Amino acid sequence: MTEKPYYIVPHCTQEAKILYEDEALLIVDKPDLLLSVPGRAPENKDCLITRLQKTHPTATIVHRLDLDTSGLMIIPLQKEVHSHISRQFQERQVKKEYIAIVYGNLKVNKGEINFPLIADWPNRPKQIVDYGRGKSALTHYEVIERDPKRPATKVLLRPTTGRTHQLRLHFKAIHHPILGCDMYAHDEALNMSERLLLHASSLSFTHPLSGQIMTHSCEADF
16 A cells, blocks of 8 residues: 655744743643654654754653644653653643634533544544544533634633544534644634644643642643
């Protein structure tokens, strides 16, 4: 089977903002259209981690945000810190919140979406809902604001799991795709925004050295 040609990511002119720094880790705000790690194509080497390593050579990636998603990421600066935070993610101890604007007017003010997900292998990197083979995926959501001028709702999302494209696919599955999503939105929802309206707005975790609970927030620019 012929492999699909690599997607060449446009150069991101925005810089990641370092919101917190100590000897153990960084908290950064990744802009949209910046890869978390280098892509497979030689043209896709520019990314968050290579930029950070120019000033912080020991920086590593312990979790990722999609290319189109902006927001908070934890960047370890020590090997032991990387292992500690990785374990927190694996054990679902890291509390994450996202802001999104979805298509249509959600009828209920809060709820949960619980659809199992699996890779759509013929159409990678897309994912699909699959009740037989999919991995469990749970998203809690709460309405922030319904737009009176257009069919759109701003929502706060709290994923319990961290499956690939979980938030995008969960909201597609309930017929409220995230605006600007070029993978799962229908044409009207896609054309309502020039970017994916999904932002990692809050992270809460245990600092590996101090043992203190750290919570960082960063507002979405939409």
